[in-house]
Amino acid sequence: MFTNCLDGARRGSLPDLTTLAIHWPSFPVLRSMGLFNVFFHHLDEGKVPSPRSPASESLIESAYLSLAAISRLCDFQSQIEDVDSALKAWPGIFKWSKFFFVTRMLHPTGEEMRYPCMQIITGAWCGLVRTERLRTAMTDTPGSIELATKIWLFEGSLQAIGDTNPLAATGGLCNIIQFDCQRGVDRVLDAAGGDVHKVAQHALSRLRKVLEGTQPDISDLKIAVHAVQCLGPPMKIALRDAFLDGNSIWWMTKALASISSTISRNPDRTTVGAMRTCLSYLGENLNAKEGYAFVIQSINAGLLPALANCSPAMGTETSENLEVAILRDTLHRYVLYRPVLRCLHSALAKLHGSQGRRKAEASVIKDDWINLEIDVVERYRDLSMLSDNRCCDNVKCRKIGEKAQFRKCGSCSVAFHCSKECQVQDWKEGDHKVKCKVAQRDAAEGATEELGKRDFEFIKSQTLQDAYRGIPELKMIAARDHPGVPYSRLVIVISHLVSPPSYMLEPLEGYTGVPRGGEDHTVMRPQSQPIIATVKEDPTKLTLIESRVAFGETCKLVLTWTSVDFWGDGGNRDNGSKEKVLPFARKSV
Numbered sequence: 001m002f003t004n005c006l007d008g009a010r011r012g013s014l015p016d017l018t019t020l021a022i023h024w025p026s027f028p029v030l031r032s033m034g035l036f037n038v039f040f041h042h043l044d045e046g047k048v049p050s051p052r053s054p055a056s057e058s059l060i061e062s063a064y065l066s067l068a069a070i071s072r073l074c075d076f077q078s079q080i081e082d083v084d085s086a087l088k089a090w091p092g093i094f095k096w097s098k099f100f101f102v103t104r105m106l107h108p109t110g111e112e113m114r115y116p117c118m119q120i121i122t123g124a125w126c127g128l129v130r131t132e133r134l135r136t137a138m139t140d141t142p143g144s145i146e147l148a149t150k151i152w153l154f155e156g157s158l159q160a161i162g163d164t165n166p167l168a169a170t171g172g173l174c175n176i177i178q179f180d181c182q183r184g185v186d187r188v189l190d191a192a193g194g195d196v197h198k199v200a201q202h203a204l205s206r207l208r209k210v211l212e213g214t215q216p217d218i219s220d221l222k223i224a225v226h227a228v229q230c231l232g233p234p235m236k237i238a239l240r241d242a243f244l245d246g247n248s249i250w251w252m253t254k255a256l257a258s259i260s261s262t263i264s265r266n267p268d269r270t271t272v273g274a275m276r277t278c279l280s281y282l283g284e285n286l287n288a289k290e291g292y293a294f295v296i297q298s299i300n301a302g303l304l305p306a307l308a309n310c311s312p313a314m315g316t317e318t319s320e321n322l323e324v325a326i327l328r329d330t331l332h333r334y335v336l337y338r339p340v341l342r343c344l345h346s347a348l349a350k351l352h353g354s355q356g357r358r359k360a361e362a363s364v365i366k367d368d369w370i371n372l373e374i375d376v377v378e379r380y381r382d383l384s385m386l387s388d389n390r391c392c393d394n395v396k397c398r399k400i401g402e403k404a405q406f407r408k409c410g411s412c413s414v415a416f417h418c419s420k421e422c423q424v425q426d427w428k429e430g431d432h433k434v435k436c437k438v439a440q441r442d443a444a445e446g447a448t449e450e451l452g453k454r455d456f457e458f459i460k461s462q463t464l465q466d467a468y469r470g471i472p473e474l475k476m477i478a479a480r481d482h483p484g485v486p487y488s489r490l491v492i493v494i495s496h497l498v499s500p501p502s503y504m505l506e507p508l509e510g511y512t513g514v515p516r517g518g519e520d521h522t523v524m525r526p527q528s529q530p531i532i533a534t535v536k537e538d539p540t541k542l543t544l545i546e547s548r549v550a551f552g553e554t555c556k557l558v559l560t561w562t563s564v565d566f567w568g569d570g571g572n573r574d575n576g577s578k579e580k581v582l583p584f585a586r587k588s589v
Ligand SMILES: [Zn+2]
Pocket: 392, 393, 394, 397, 398, 399, 417, 418, 419, 422
């Protein structure tokens, strides 16, 4: 029976070909009987019609049925056995695909054929691309990725079939380019006329469409998020930025939130795969460009509840854990920025006592989650205190009280003191005499920052707090790395690029304010050079503190200073004087 059918199909019997195309997956034995060679035979390169040699309808129908038959490989997750024959057949399959794209998809009268046609082309390609040797031949064929791109762009213009939103071509395109993203993406871009925004908008609109449904289909979601990750890779800056400008962070976070609502009920491969795609995209891009706008965008789109609800699906390994990385390496680096801190605080407060919060606490992200919470709560307390209160700028006092009780320095309008005595002491013995001059000059020269003055002041106050908190560690580092050097000759360097912050000391002599090794692009405050010069002039009075804070792909270098009294013994390091009780001292995290 099989032999007759195969023979009939080979001779071009349309009923036999139809039977095979529909039923072959149910009869595995057919595959060892030369099934695919029958299909390849009808997809021969020499049979493709051209204006000079138009083909008969039945020839075209045979090719169509054969391509449809091959496309079912895709549904059954199986690979082709006879790779050599498939390799030989590929040029024909490609030319026929082109033919069907032009005549049946683009042709105005081929309306009803467009969707099935697109499905069989992308289906057949998806089935073949699973085999490595075929994949290489396919991507090496000039015009292949370009055709897949055109079909992908065309897919978006198709009306939805029933309630489904076709994503076959999206999946097909990504399947072809994902193994050589670098070159593949360039060809996609060329085929789209070099228009990065067109590519980004198209991929993002597909994702938006999927998310618009009340209960997005998880397979569709997986394809749509994969397309965003695949087509906007970090190394292609123009494309990546087009995606970011199209609010990819917002939509990928929304996708993660959608996944997080079903993942605990259904943690299957597709769902977990889609989750990982979103997490790795966010992990790679939240730090993109300058600043922290994407961090805020993601938090506002529901990043924290999504992370909490996904946490049970993250397994138990902390290393290479994408959620841990987002919490520790991304979110935690930005807590010193007031807008981020406010956002994080309100998102965490909403989660308090929730089921999601309990999930996070029982999962692999527990420690990093709690560390972030503690840090946010404590810094937020400082932030609210600073907005209602003031702290005396006299380092020997540092009293905190209501704003109204403080006296503003009449010359610089920057410093505040709790009393006339403190004002005098800070001027004569403290550092205000120099600070005042710098502040007046800044105001006169209109020295501005991308960050507002209050943001900057907050980072400086937190830097000072972290410095106080680190005194025991700093003294240890001094004893180990700089024995015999007076504290007053050391610069305190705090890196907030890691969590918890790390402490270092550098000799004041030779300190330039530019990180050695140039590992980070550093944006400096314009007046940092005068600050360094001023401290160097009289190091017995002032201690310089440098804080490095993440700012997207760059980092901010914030310089502040404090009186040498900071060290607790006048900058000498002999007598082990008691630790001061500090107003903002926090428990270590
Ligand atoms: Zn005071």
